[in-house]
Amino acid sequence: MTRAQQRLQQALAAEHAAVYGYDVLGPHLTGAEQAAARAAGQKHRDRRDALTLALSRQRVTPVAAAPGYRLPRPVTDRASALRLAVDLEERTAEAWGGGLADLPKAQRAQGIDAVRDCAVRATRWRRMAGDTPLTVPFPGRP
């Protein structure tokens, strides 16, 4: 595997974990927040699928989802669900952002856009959670 492929595998692992996390936290939200969680989960599924396809085309076996993931904190209510959503976005952004230097320029756009989308969603979740500040200066920088 090339270094770029290893980085894509890291991003894929993070996307798997994010998909799992949103499935866990979604049921603790209601209404518009639950819809936002569903939409966010779908975005991570889309990136997961795109990575899976890209790696397969490069004849690399894409890293599989784990049967489960230990969450940083238990999710028991709305507040902990929102906290996890922020966490998922920050970690996924780091998986993409940390690997950018190793991706060929032609493959960089997907990583830049992934970091940006994660950062925007994290800000949205922080606002719903009532967190301040709403932003971080360097999303995706490990």
Place this chain on the structure above:
Amino acid sequence: MTGSTDVPVQRDHQGWGMPSSNLPRRGVLAGGLAAAVLAGLAGCRDSDEGQAPNPLLPVRADSLALLAAYDATLRRHPRLTGRLTPLRTDHHRHVQAIERHLGSATPSGSAAPSPSAGTVPADADAALRALSEAEKQAEQRARQRALSVPAEYATLVAAITACRASHVEALA
């Protein structure tokens, strides 16, 4: 939802969710040194031409312009201080991070024109919309830069791109 606690930890220092791969860590430092050496060589060859401008300079110029726009807005609308100060601080951090990379190549003084408070809309919502538009345009320029900068700057410029995008969200 159950089943989230009886499974192995799927996170280590290499990244959230990554099971076991052992990514060798290539030093950013090594990459930076290599670039510095190459730049030095190029400098030796083309000493009369001078070096190409550092690709971080336009990113810094946009950060300085955004800082100035926030300052002007804050002068006109002091009531927005609580909301805008954290965003302003992000831009300040960007300038600092870029200048750490630039070192002695940092231009002296600010190239950004300082908008006066008079150019800021009197209506607070309109002022926020103007900042949001400035962030959006700066984000798009940063994204283009992020696509083309040397590898060692990619994570930084992508982070700045993402931060500006998150500001648009925060100002919404």
